[in-house]
Amino acid sequence: MKNLMSGKNVVVMGVANDRSLAWGVARSLHAAGANLIFTYRKERSYRKISALLSQFDIPPLHVFSCDASDDDSIKNAFIEIKQKAGSIQGLVHSIAYAEKEDLKGEYIDTSREGYLLAQNISSYSLIAVAREAQKIMTDGGSIVTQTYIGAERFVENYHVMGAAKAALEANVKYLAENLGKYHIRVNAVSSGPIRTLSAKGTSGMNDLLRTIAEKAPLRRNVDQSEVGDATLFLLSPLSRGITGEVLHVDAGYHIR
Numbered sequence: 001m002k003n004l005m006s007g008k009n010v011v012v013m014g015v016a017n018d019r020s021l022a023w024g025v026a027r028s029l030h031a032a033g034a035n036l037i038f039t040y041r042k043e044r045s046y047r048k049i050s051a052l053l054s055q056f057d058i059p060p061l062h063v064f065s066c067d068a069s070d071d072d073s074i075k076n077a078f079i080e081i082k083q084k085a086g087s088i089q090g091l092v093h094s095i096a097y098a099e100k101e102d103l104k105g106e107y108i109d110t111s112r113e114g115y116l117l118a119q120n121i122s123s124y125s126l127i128a129v130a131r132e133a134q135k136i137m138t139d140g141g142s143i144v145t146q147t148y149i150g151a152e153r154f155v156e157n158y159h160v161m162g163a164a165k166a167a168l169e170a171n172v173k174y175l176a177e178n179l180g181k182y183h184i185r186v187n188a189v190s191s192g193p194i195r196t197l198s199a200k201g202t203s204g205m206n207d208l209l210r211t212i213a214e215k216a217p218l219r220r221n222v223d224q225s226e227v228g229d230a231t232l233f234l235l236s237p238l239s240r241g242i243t244g245e246v247l248h249v250d251a252g253y254h255i256r
């Protein structure tokens with residue numbers, strides 16, 4: 001495992017703090033020898049990332065600002081990444097957003113604005129980011145996004161995020177076909193629920209975690225390190241024959 005990713009430059013988007021799924025991914029990538037480049041949106045995230053990197057003694061290639069809802073911001077970030085790293089071989093898209101009021105109440109009351117916001121940041125951003133990443137994945141590469149079972153079936157209160165994740169998973173397949181000829185693979189990890197900053201917005205989290213601990217084949221929930229290792233697998237040459245896939249890391253709950 002130690003040298004699995006050595007010499008590979010990987011962009012990690014979506015670390016807000018040490019609970020973020022993307023932080024689990026970053027730790028797995030670091031342990032496998034990857035060179036890490038981070039992007040953040042909020043200044044608060046920048047401060048958290050900087051503190052984590054020094055706490056865990058991880059020297060990043062760089063940390064860049066990037067708002068995934070803004071095409072110019074994405075373009076500028078990848079221009080800077082190219083200047084710093086030359087080419088990249090991996091990209092982790094671990095970004096989602098919906099307004100709190102669109103994650104409760106009656107689904108039929110979803111506003112057009114709230115629906116489109118969730119789609120824009122949580123789904124379309126994968127296309128926008130992949131387009132810029134492709135330009136610097138000159139020798140091929142691997143793109144991995146984070147999805148959730150609410151894309152496949154009803155999950156209480158997941159609402160607009162369910163629709164956004166369904167679109168995200170469709171994007172994974174269409175991008176996988178499109179980018180395969182450039183030797184770029186596109187996959188998703190579908191993690192079980194984990195307490196993070198974003199997950200705070202979904203009500204009923206305690207019930208969900210309890211149900212999974214009772215009903216999942218492994219009779220427990222998953223954590224960031226398991227998402228990190230599975231994402232590492234999809235970024236690494238070990239998964240070189242896999243693209244357009246959604247890999248469930250949910251203690252088997254998806255078969256229930």
Ligand code: NDP
Pocket residue numbers: 013014015016017019020021022040041042043045066067068069093094095096097121146147148190191192193194195196197198199
């Ligand atoms: P976090 O809150 O830790 O991470 C969400 C990240 O999204 C933050 O870093 C946030 O950055 C970033 N983000 C939001 N909007 C934008 C934007 N416009 N531009 C750039 N970045 C943005 O939560 P998670 O780690 O839980 O979420 C990561 C991914 O994992 C999401 O796609 C989520 O849906 C998915 N997931 C989470 C599960 C869970 O139970 N936690 C389960 C399955 C999937 P900032 O704070 O700087 O705005």
